[in-house]
Amino acid sequence: MFETIRYDVKNGIAWLYLNRPDKLNAFIAQMNREVKDAIKAATFDEQVRCIVISGEGRAFCSGQDLAEVDEKMDHGQVLRDYYGPMIKQIRQCEKPIVAAVNGVAAGAGFSLALACDFRIVSERASFLNAFIHVGLIPDSGNLYYLTKLVGHAKALELSILGEKVSATDAVASGLANKLIPLDLWDEEVSAFAANLSTLPTKAIGLIKRSLKFATELTFEDYLEQEAQGQRIAGLTIDHREGIHAFMEKRKPVFSGQ
Amino acid sequence: MNRFEFIETSLKRNIAVIELNRPRQLNSLNRKMVNEIVGAMEEFDRDENVRVIVLTGKGRSFSAGADIDEMMDDNPVSLEQLNQFADWDRFALIKKPILGAVKGFVFGGGFELALCCDLLIASIGTEFSFPEVGLGVMPGAGGTQRLTKLVGRTKALEWLWTGERISAETALKHGVINKIVASELLMEETMKLADRLVNQPLLSLRLIKDSVNKAVDYPLYEGMQYERKNFYLLFASQDQKEGMTAFVEKRKPNYQGK
Numbered sequence: 001m002f003e004t005i006r007y008d009v010k011n012g013i014a015w016l017y018l019n020r021p022d023k024l025n026a027f028i029a030q031m032n033r034e035v036k037d038a039i040k041a042a043t044f045d046e047q048v049r050c051i052v053i054s055g056e057g058r059a060f061c062s063g064q065d066l067a068e069v070d071e072k073m074d075h076g077q078v079l080r081d082y083y084g085p086m087i088k089q090i091r092q093c094e095k096p097i098v099a100a101v102n103g104v105a106a107g108a109g110f111s112l113a114l115a116c117d118f119r120i121v122s123e124r125a126s127f128l129n130a131f132i133h134v135g136l137i138p139d140s141g142n143l144y145y146l147t148k149l150v151g152h153a154k155a156l157e158l159s160i161l162g163e164k165v166s167a168t169d170a171v172a173s174g175l176a177n178k179l180i181p182l183d184l185w186d187e188e189v190s191a192f193a194a195n196l197s198t199l200p201t202k203a204i205g206l207i208k209r210s211l212k213f214a215t216e217l218t219f220e221d222y223l224e225q226e227a228q229g230q231r232i233a234g235l236t237i238d239h240r241e242g243i244h245a246f247m248e249k250r251k252p253v254f255s256g257q
Numbered sequence: 258m259n260r261f262e263f264i265e266t267s268l269k270r271n272i273a274v275i276e277l278n279r280p281r282q283l284n285s286l287n288r289k290m291v292n293e294i295v296g297a298m299e300e301f302d303r304d305e306n307v308r309v310i311v312l313t314g315k316g317r318s319f320s321a322g323a324d325i326d327e328m329m330d331d332n333p334v335s336l337e338q339l340n341q342f343a344d345w346d347r348f349a350l351i352k353k354p355i356l357g358a359v360k361g362f363v364f365g366g367g368f369e370l371a372l373c374c375d376l377l378i379a380s381i382g383t384e385f386s387f388p389e390v391g392l393g394v395m396p397g398a399g400g401t402q403r404l405t406k407l408v409g410r411t412k413a414l415e416w417l418w419t420g421e422r423i424s425a426e427t428a429l430k431h432g433v434i435n436k437i438v439a440s441e442l443l444m445e446e447t448m449k450l451a452d453r454l455v456n457q458p459l460l461s462l463r464l465i466k467d468s469v470n471k472a473v474d475y476p477l478y479e480g481m482q483y484e485r486k487n488f489y490l491l492f493a494s495q496d497q498k499e500g501m502t503a504f505v506e507k508r509k510p511n512y513q514g515k
Binding site for chain 2: 232
């Protein structure tokens with residue numbers, strides 16, 4: 001079904017591997033489309049309660065495949081037609097999405113990691129806002145997310161100087177959530193995803209929704225949306241399970257419903 | 258038992274709900290369906306147990322538009338003889354408040370149907386569009402008229418010429434809809450608003466609707482005269498006596514709808 005990515009669902013987790021290792025998983029139009037389609041499939045698949053995006057081989061994703069860029073390219077239109085729809089699909093998804101950054105995440109690869117909810121990084125990972133080196137600006141939602149994650153000054157620095165951020169620095173500056181030692185990589189990534197897949201999935205989605213409202217709405221409008229969100233959460237089976245487990249002094253078992 | 262082929266109706270707490278019921282076709286509108294919708298509305302308009310009418314659709318979308326297959330082979334003469342849009346004219350004669358609860362796609366004839374409602378509540382992610390231009394035609398059931406009166410000539414031309422999809426947020430900004438709510442709560446929030454209206458004095462609601470509609474079509478002076486007559490008329494109602502007496506006696510009014 002997919003050629004540039006690998007996609008399987010196991011135990012409630014959708015694993016999406018960018019799969020052009022000989023090109024450091026660089027984006028071509030087909031890969032934009034396939035990532036979008038896979039995220040859409042995971043969004044609608046009721047089995048899926050967590051999505052992990054990672055890279056095959058030594059890179060996470062090196063960004064746009066420059067072999068595809070020529071003088072005739074309308075860069076704006078490429079964003080509207082390919083990168084934008086992919087990033088929007090990720091933003092619309094209300095399930096938790098983890099970027100398991102196994103190696104370099106450069107350019108649009110960095111943007112892809114930024115669009116996810118969590119970034120967990122291996123010791124080999126690095127982030128690079130490489131656009132400036134070819135005279136372009138960060139795209140695919142990059143600065144929208146970056147400024148929220150690390151603030152204006154740091155976002156500016158990373159984008160204008162275009163220096164590589166190591167895995168440790170990424171965690172220190174708030175770009176990444178967690179550093180995982182190389183030898184524990186597979187195991188800890190799986191554990192991180194497995195934990196997310198057992199949490200109240202609907203509430204996670206509503207938290208993601210509320211955080212979007214928090215940056216888009218006035219305070220009064222936000223409070224109204226918050227009330228709606230809590231009303232929806234209050235109707236879930238997981239909320240009832242949480243209350244029952246608390247009363248019965250046991251660990252809750254959430255179904256995601 | 259459902260008397261209708263393409264819609265479903267129900268009545269609870271003085272609120273009548275009409276649901277478009279062709280979810281597999283994204284509630285695309287055929288002629289019989291429009292006839293059923295407006296027929297049901299007229300019945301509810303006459304039914305004294307009904308105070309507010311809610312219009313919505315089953316499934317993920319309100320309505321993706323008109324049934325294209327049905328009209329493909331029509332010609333000007335057959336359309337003139339069929340006079341299908343006469344059914345659409347009847348929506349404007351409904352006196353009670355019509356609340357539209359829309360979601361998903363609200364396209365073409367579906368958009369025109371939504372514009373026949375008095376108030377519109379939309380789910381997050383609802384998209385509006387007049388895609389007729391892409392089929393070499395244009396809206397024929399009031400789209401160019403009602404949309405222009407709502408949003409003005411500039412935006413109306415842009416949307417009608419391009420056929421582009423309009424997000425719920427944009428629709429809200431331009432006054433096409435009243436409110437955006439979480440999709441999970443579309444009906445609950447719509448019913449809350451309907452409940453509020455149910456408790457308002459019915460004749461006031463009717464004559465306010467009548468006067469506001471005149472404001473859209475009449476020159477200001479004529480509209481003012483018309484409003485005045487409706488204002489006077491309400492002084493013939495029991496609810497006016499009750500409302501004003503309750504106000505003076507500092508108690509809650511108990512309206513009878515008369």
